[in-house]
Amino acid sequence: MQEKKVVNIGLFGLGTVGTGVVKLIEGHQEDLVKQTGNEIKIEKILIQDPDKDRNYKVDSNLLTTDPWEIIHNKDIDVIIEVMGNVYPTYEYLMAALEQRKHVVTANKDLMALHGAELLQQASKYQCDLYYEASVAGGIPxxxxxxxxxxxxxxxxxxxxxxxxxxxxxxxxxxxxxxxxxxxxxxxxxxxxxxxxxxxxxxxxxxxxxxxxxxxxxxxxxxxxxxxxxxxxxxxxxxxxxxxxxxxxxxxxxxxxxxxxxxxxxxxxxxxxxxxxxxxxxxxxxxxxxxxxxxxxxxxxxxGAGQLPTATAVVSDLVTVVKQMNLGVNGRGVVAPYRPKLMMSDELMTSRYFIRLKVSDRVGVLARITENFAEEMVSIEEVLQLRLHEEKKAQLIIITHETSKAQLSRLLPKLESLEVVDAINSVYPVEGDEVE
Ligand SMILES: NC(=O)c1ccc[n+]([C@@H]2O[C@H](COP(=O)([O-])OP(=O)(O)OC[C@H]3O[C@@H](n4cnc5c(N)ncnc54)[C@H](OP(=O)(O)O)[C@@H]3O)[C@@H](O)[C@H]2O)c1
Structure with missing residues (x-):
């Protein structure tokens, strides 16, 4: 019978998510072997405080405070990064990819800031870089x-x-x-x-x-x-x-x-x-x-939590291991291929909820709606409520689809009206109109 190949993991971080990753790899080893054909072994774990009292016991020989011991370890195939922060994590992962180690990370701060460079580095060295856990924890x-x-x-x-x-x-x-x-x-x-x-x-x-x-x-x-x-x-x-x-x-x-x-x-x-x-x-x-x-x-x-997040991390690991077996790591990344064009304020539309504090007297509503008409902002619904303050009322207006440009012209006009005391709040409105 062919011997199972061992895939060695370097784990960066043994906090909330890191502990979950260890629990899943240990607890689900049999399923992982069945799905990948490989034994998954945690070879080394990077932490910062060796004296910390940890509520999940791991072999103390696995722990290290030296990231380079892991990055330069030829036996380690995959780095799982769950230590957080952008720096020095970015430098560690760039170096790990250069050493041809595949990377799985849960770090949204890092991916939002340096995702493009990390993915490029992964491509250059034919490595995988997966980050499912960085958004919405356990939701794939x-x-x-x-x-x-x-x-x-x-x-x-x-x-x-x-x-x-x-x-x-x-x-x-x-x-x-x-x-x-x-x-x-x-x-x-x-x-x-x-x-x-x-x-x-x-x-x-x-x-x-x-x-x-x-x-x-x-x-x-x-x-x-x-x-x-x-x-x-x-x-x-x-x-x-x-x-x-x-x-x-x-x-x-x-x-x-x-x-x-x-x-x-x-x-x-x-x-x-x-x-x-x-x-x-x-x-x-x-x-x-x-x-x-x-x-x-x-x-x-x-969206978070130890095991939901660790599930996403270990599922990424399974993908990496399957791709190692097929010899196709680093080929799955699709770089952005459409030119980035951000939307103009004229094209950006929404319905809006606008809450105003106004004078409670004859003709106020007409003065206000006049300004909506001038800016071609169509009104879907109006609610007027008395305020405890004498001769003051609260006016809530929901608009039909309005562009951001129209709204930007309308609000200063409303603010300058003598009958408007204040614009208390403005919210975009999403979803169908309420029946
Ligand atoms: N917690 C969640 O539910 C969740 C959900 C989605 C994504 N994430 C992401 O997952 C990552 C980890 O989160 P977490 O909640 O598990 O963090 P955490 O509990 O604070 O754990 C961080 C771990 O990394 C180690 N560490 C931190 N900086 C280090 C450094 N410079 N050198 C060596 N070791 C270092 C710490 O070592 P010590 O143990 O020695 O202090 C600790 O073990 C973050 O990127 C976070 O945004 C977390």
Whole structure:
């Protein structure tokens, strides 16, 4: 009987995800052997603190604090990078690829910033570089986009790709908490970090949308191409008023192709309460994909966590090992092949929710709608509510499809009207009109 070849792994990081990777490789060894024909062996593990008390026991001889011991080890075939951070990780992985080691990573910060260079390096040295776990943890969305949609043309992606902000907005909506209260709860439960900036300002979601857009639209997209607005300004009032009109507020990443022009944004958005994405609550993630041929599809699941994320990492590893057996590593990467053209504000359209504080007297509505008419912004729905303050009212207007350019001309005009005290909030509106 032919002896099983051993594939040796160098694991960079033994934290949340790294420990999950060890558990899966040890626990599912028999399945991995059946699927690949190879025994998978963890040869060395890079950590930074050898004295750390670890809740999952590994052989201490496997641990090292020297990355070069792994990078220059001729017996190691694949590096699994789950240590995080952009630097020095980038230098380590560039060097590992040069040493002809295949790489699997869960690092979205690194892939959003240096993905193109790393993929080029992988191609140059005929190595694989896979990064399924970097977006939406346990949801196999990258594989779906690259393989499942290979024969289609994706026209739009709408995603809830950050579990922390989805948890906060869900709590604000379900329990009437303020942003600050919901954030505190998320931190107590370990869903938000002590410095939550990257999540609540939308940067984490923007990195993931850049990665997904690159793969969906075959353009060399980077993080600067994503327009970002976080959720810190979302108020209980907006959530309640949205509900009254049949909408839920979600931090949506939207990437859309129109006339070969691409727009990518991450911003709090009102979505029709009957849309499947409106029902994605807590820390869950979901990505809604529109394909020209296939129509609409949705991918839903855990966006993070030890085992969901490790599953994506180890599945990438299985692909690498199968390709090693076929001798086809490094041939699967499709570099962006369409010229990048970002969408003009004239072409970028959405419906909008606009909340104004206005004077409560005769003729105010006419003064306001006059300005909408001048900018050719058509109104779908108006709701007027009394405010406790004397002679003041709240006006909520939902527009029909309006271009960003029209909106940019309209808002300053409204702001300058003597009858308008303030523009309290403006949100794009996604999904069908509420019946
Ligand atoms: N956690 C999730 O649910 C999740 C989901 C999707 C993607 N990811 C991504 O997966 C990666 C890992 O996340 P994690 O949550 O597992 O992180 P973590 O718990 O903080 O673990 C990081 C590990 O890397 C080691 N490490 C960090 N910097 C190092 C350095 N300079 N040299 C040597 N070792 C170093 C640490 O060593 P010590 O143990 O000695 O401190 C630790 O074992 C990140 O890129 C993250 O964005 C995580």
């Amino acid at each position: 969305i990258i594989r779906a986009l690259v393989e499942g949609f290979a024969s289609d043309r994706i026209t739009k992606l709408v995603g809830i790709v950050n579990g922390t902000t989805n948890y906060i907005l869900s709590k604000m909506s379900e329990e009437g908490l303020s942003f600050e209260e919901a954030l505190r709860q998320a931190q107590e439960l370990g869903y938000a970090e002590s410095d939550p900036t990257s999540d609540v300002e939308g940067f984490d979601a923007a990195r993931k949308m850049a990665i997904l857009s690159n793969l969906s639209f075959h353009m060399d997209v980077n993080i600067q191409d994503v327009k970002v607005k976080g959720i810190t300004q979302v108020t209980k009032e907006d959530i309640e008023l949205g509900k009254q009109l049949g909408y839920v507020i979600k931090l949506l990443g939207i990437a859309q192709l129109k006339d070969e022009q691409l727009a990518i944004s991450v911003q709090p958005t009102m979505i029709n309460k009957n849309h499947p994405l409106a029902k994605v609550n807590g820390v869950f993630n979901a990505i809604y994909v529109y394909g020209e041929a296939v129509g609409e599809t949705m991918f839903y699941g855990s």
